[in-house]
Amino acid sequence: MTTITVTPNPFTLVPYDVEEITALLEEAAALAGISSGVDISLTVDEELFAPLTGHMSDVVDGRVVLWISGGNFEDNKRPCHFSADQARVDLSVMMLRAKDRLSDDFAAAPPDAQLSRGERAAWDTYAVGRAGRLGLDMRRPRQLYDFRLQHGFTDVADAAFERCWEAEHVTWEGIREICKETGAADRGPSKVPVDLLRQK
Amino acid sequence: MKKMLPESELARDERFVRTNIEDRLFDPRGPKVAQRNTGPARMGVDRPAAGERSRSLMHGIFVGEIQALEGAGRTCYDFDDETAPFQLKLDMARQCWDESRHCEISVKLGDHMGAEIGEYTESTFLFAAACNPDPVLRLCGVNRALEGLAIDVFNSMKDFGNESGDPVLEFCEDWMLADEVTHVKMGSDWLRRLTATDPERRERALEFQRTVDAIFNLGGFRGEDDENPIQLARNFRRLAGFTDDENDSLAALARESTVQAREMAEAASAALHASAQGS
Amino acid sequence: MTETTKPRAPFAPWDRRELPGLFAVEESARRVGNYKWAEMRLFEVLGGWVATIPELDVKLMLGRHTYHHAWHAELWHKRLPELREMNPDRLTVPPNDAFVTFMDAIREPEAPELTIEKLVGVYRVLIPRFIAVYTYHLNGTSTITDAPTIRSLKFALQDEFDDWRDGEMLLQSLIDTPEKVERAGRRQMDLERLYLVSGGIAGPGSLGEPVEEVRVS
Numbered sequence: 001m002t003t004i005t006v007t008p009n010p011f012t013l014v015p016y017d018v019e020e021i022t023a024l025l026e027e028a029a030a031l032a033g034i035s036s037g038v039d040i041s042l043t044v045d046e047e048l049f050a051p052l053t054g055h056m057s058d059v060v061d062g063r064v065v066l067w068i069s070g071g072n073f074e075d076n077k078r079p080c081h082f083s084a085d086q087a088r089v090d091l092s093v094m095m096l097r098a099k100d101r102l103s104d105d106f107a108a109a110p111p112d113a114q115l116s117r118g119e120r121a122a123w124d125t126y127a128v129g130r131a132g133r134l135g136l137d138m139r140r141p142r143q144l145y146d147f148r149l150q151h152g153f154t155d156v157a158d159a160a161f162e163r164c165w166e167a168e169h170v171t172w173e174g175i176r177e178i179c180k181e182t183g184a185a186d187r188g189p190s191k192v193p194v195d196l197l198r199q200k
Numbered sequence: 201m202k203k204m205l206p207e208s209e210l211a212r213d214e215r216f217v218r219t220n221i222e223d224r225l226f227d228p229r230g231p232k233v234a235q236r237n238t239g240p241a242r243m244g245v246d247r248p249a250a251g252e253r254s255r256s257l258m259h260g261i262f263v264g265e266i267q268a269l270e271g272a273g274r275t276c277y278d279f280d281d282e283t284a285p286f287q288l289k290l291d292m293a294r295q296c297w298d299e300s301r302h303c304e305i306s307v308k309l310g311d312h313m314g315a316e317i318g319e320y321t322e323s324t325f326l327f328a329a330a331c332n333p334d335p336v337l338r339l340c341g342v343n344r345a346l347e348g349l350a351i352d353v354f355n356s357m358k359d360f361g362n363e364s365g366d367p368v369l370e371f372c373e374d375w376m377l378a379d380e381v382t383h384v385k386m387g388s389d390w391l392r393r394l395t396a397t398d399p400e401r402r403e404r405a406l407e408f409q410r411t412v413d414a415i416f417n418l419g420g421f422r423g424e425d426d427e428n429p430i431q432l433a434r435n436f437r438r439l440a441g442f443t444d445d446e447n448d449s450l451a452a453l454a455r456e457s458t459v460q461a462r463e464m465a466e467a468a469s470a471a472l473h474a475s476a477q478g479s
Numbered sequence: 480m481t482e483t484t485k486p487r488a489p490f491a492p493w494d495r496r497e498l499p500g501l502f503a504v505e506e507s508a509r510r511v512g513n514y515k516w517a518e519m520r521l522f523e524v525l526g527g528w529v530a531t532i533p534e535l536d537v538k539l540m541l542g543r544h545t546y547h548h549a550w551h552a553e554l555w556h557k558r559l560p561e562l563r564e565m566n567p568d569r570l571t572v573p574p575n576d577a578f579v580t581f582m583d584a585i586r587e588p589e590a591p592e593l594t595i596e597k598l599v600g601v602y603r604v605l606i607p608r609f610i611a612v613y614t615y616h617l618n619g620t621s622t623i624t625d626a627p628t629i630r631s632l633k634f635a636l637q638d639e640f641d642d643w644r645d646g647e648m649l650l651q652s653l654i655d656t657p658e659k660v661e662r663a664g665r666r667q668m669d670l671e672r673l674y675l676v677s678g679g680i681a682g683p684g685s686l687g688e689p690v691e692e693v694r695v696s
Contacts, residue, residue: 201524201527201587201589202589205530205531209530210530211530211531211532211591213533269538270529273525273527273530274527276523276526276527277523277524277527281519281568286519286552289519289549290550290552293522293526293550294549296526296543296545296546297542297543299542300539300540300542300543301543303539303542304539
């Protein structure tokens, strides 16, 4: 039996519906293949709006702990309004990454707040590519641009992106290898904390 | 076809969704976010949501270019030969072509970044500057204020392209920047020529420009500090014919606008807090 | 070693240009003034329409073409003083009132759903006539005395051909139902009748001998 908790409940700044989000989260967990019995908690920061987007997927004591900006759920065409399509996409990517963390392949991966931007971009690409193959409407050019921002606008980076996007199985070591290959690993630490939006 | 088209009648296909500044101003999340550290406003690969913020800005540039094209086009049409000299209309026609290319470039850059046409809302307040019935005031609003803003935006985007190692962005922004400098020069030249014997009209035009500039500062959108996403491009502005005094006063106006935005956010936040305690 | 003192003919054997032409200075200037007036009215309306057209490809094309026609107007504006007209505005006139009526009709559509009507007027009626009247002038004027006009005509014609093709292709892609075919046909017919009454961009005789006065009820 899986317990899903969504915070806040209820939303007070935006008209988002906890039940709808819970249902979408269940759907995303099933799509990602999260075993039943794994508890999931999702915190939505309803103060944030698009384009201040971002999300994090961690596993703490066997529980999936998720955080997402309210901007990720926002319909770009109708500010303050919930977009189920957008939420479905982002929750699925988050759950795929959570599934990775539940496996031995990513046991050594640090929490999302400690990942470098390059590592995160590579891991996201791996998750977004899989989400697309699972039938979700993912936008490759968008992911490619985000990847290039962190790995460079080079042929080496594009080839690495291609591998991440197409991969069915990547490990944490694989992600780190990709960062070495593109040079992202040589970049100094980010001047801005990667979880800045999460910090209130 | 009538003269003077209101901004509400700008024609768009079904992908475009229009919004207005009030939507954002009265968004209850605004004051909350204003009190938080969401990272440097200046564009950079290290700031949170760098990709999404770039896409959103690029889409804003795209719709801004459409409106600049429409504004220049309307100046060709709205005035008779006596009100607007032939050469002025020729300049506006040239600007139509330039803005048309900028639209094309922005679409391609949007593709490059993974944005889609109509993905974000469009605010038509830029076109509003192109609705003034006096051609001199319109030129000041469009060619000096709006196109001046374009210089700042393109320079900031060019810097971002350089910093992120994105050769496509840097290349395109540099070309667009060259055009915008030309457009501002046109505005400055026509202001001088058309008001050479009418200082009162010149002052009115400059006042209109200051009003438009204040709107374009958009509550801290443009300025010279890290909290301004778009940086004032003093050197390119100088090339375009703005004097140092003009740049200084624009910078002061931008600082004022940033402070006002901060104060408004604090006031709104206090009001929200008070109403939450009362309920 | 090149022989520098050997006389050569001023015209190479393949240069068949001749002195006589159809137009005297005054007539050439009159026509050029008419061209400038028509090009001005055209670039103004193209610019004005940009904001009223929802189709992005059409919108951007008009932005480009606005400049082409403005540039033609500028070419004619600069040519007029060279044709002894020191006050270019004096000759920057329509050939007659009927042509004004025709141009007013071309410029009339405004609503966003009237893109076909806008484009038919420009690309199926007016620009083909620019091509015709410019070609007539090009073929008829003296290739030696009026060479500067010929050079401008060639530049303008190149744009007209390119612009006509751009506009016609967009029209073909927009006209996708029998109803739209009829709309386009009706619009073209209405405008052609008005054009006929005017006699053309340079008035009666735009393409040669004046035609007989035509009455259209």
